[in-house]
Amino acid sequence: MTLLFDFYHNMLTDKQADVIDLYYNHDLSLAEISEHLLITRQGVRDAIKRAEMIMKDAEDNLGIAKRYITIRNAAEKIQKEIDEIELSEQVSSLPWLSSRLKRIRNHLNDIKE
Secondary structure, three states: OHHHHHHHHHHOOHHHHHHHHHHHHOOOOHHHHHHHHOOOHHHHHHHHHHHHHHHHHHHHHHOHHHHHHHHHHHHHHHHHHHHHHHHOHHHHOOHHHHHHHHHHHHHHHHHHO
16 A cells, blocks of 8 residues: 555545555554544544545556566566676676676666666
8 A cells, every 4th residue: 555655646645545554554543543643543444545546546547657667677677687697607708798787787776666
């Protein structure tokens, strides 16, 4: 849910975003959130359920988080391939290739951040 919140928090009301942030990112209980925001525990629970539904619906329609995970996993696989290539003796004898692999690694790091 935290990944969905990262992508879709702007689709929530300020109160829903606050509740989700406190619940998932700060690991507060319903009672703690209700005390903090001065609303009932039922109000907190309802806000969480509504916000989760909004974010899940957005993900079902847009698929941004799923694409992000796919791209990140592919970048990690490419990173492992680069690591294996760099260990080969042939790369050490070809400085241009080593330099090129470092540039590719930097591009992958940009994607993963």
